[in-house]
Amino acid sequence: MSFNTDSDFEIKVRKATEKISENMHIVANEPSLAFYRLQEHVRKALNPMVDRKIEVHKLHQDLQGRCYDIEYAVGAIKSMENAEESFKNIQDHLKNAIFLKQQLKYEESRKKRSDSNSVYKRLSAHITLDLPDLPEFSDVVRETANRVESIMSKATHSSN
Structure with a gap:
C-alpha cells in the first residue's frame, strides 16, 4: 500500500505544482492584460467622448447667444414702457393735423375762389388725403374750425 x-x-x-505554475503565469501576465483592456476601452470610448464634448460646447455657445438675445428683447420691451408719453404726443399731433386738414377743406368749399394761382389752391392741390370722419373728435373739430375761421377772417380783413 x-x-x-x-x-x-x-x-x-x-x-498542485501545475496549478501553482498556471497561477504564476496568470499573475505574471495579468498587468499586461489589464493594460490591454484599458487601452481597448480608451480606444473605443475616446472618440465618442470627444464628439460629445464638442457637441456640448456648441450647445453652450448657442445657449449663450440665445440668452443675450433674450436680454436684448427684455431691454427693448422695458424701453417701450417709457415711450408712452411719446405715443401720446404723436396721437395729439395726428389729431391736430386731421382737424386742420378738415378746416382747410371747409374753407376751400366755402370760398370757391376763381384765382387758380392762389397759394391756398396750390397748397390744397397737393393735399389730396381723404380723411375719415371721426365722431369722437367732433367737438374738437368744431372748436378748431371756429379758430381757423376767425384767423382766416382776420387775415382777409387785414389784407383788404
Whole structure:
C-alpha cells in the first residue's frame, strides 16, 4: 500500500505544482492584460467622448447667444414702457393735423375762389388725403374750425 500512497501523493503534488505554475503565469501576465483592456476601452470610448464634448460646447455657445438675445428683447420691451408719453404726443399731433386738414377743406368749399394761382389752391392741390370722419373728435373739430375761421377772417380783413 505504500506504493499506492506514494503514487497518489505524487499525482497530488504534480496537480498542485501545475496549478501553482498556471497561477504564476496568470499573475505574471495579468498587468499586461489589464493594460490591454484599458487601452481597448480608451480606444473605443475616446472618440465618442470627444464628439460629445464638442457637441456640448456648441450647445453652450448657442445657449449663450440665445440668452443675450433674450436680454436684448427684455431691454427693448422695458424701453417701450417709457415711450408712452411719446405715443401720446404723436396721437395729439395726428389729431391736430386731421382737424386742420378738415378746416382747410371747409374753407376751400366755402370760398370757391376763381384765382387758380392762389397759394391756398396750390397748397390744397397737393393735399389730396381723404380723411375719415371721426365722431369722437367732433367737438374738437368744431372748436378748431371756429379758430381757423376767425384767423382766416382776420387775415382777409387785414389784407383788404
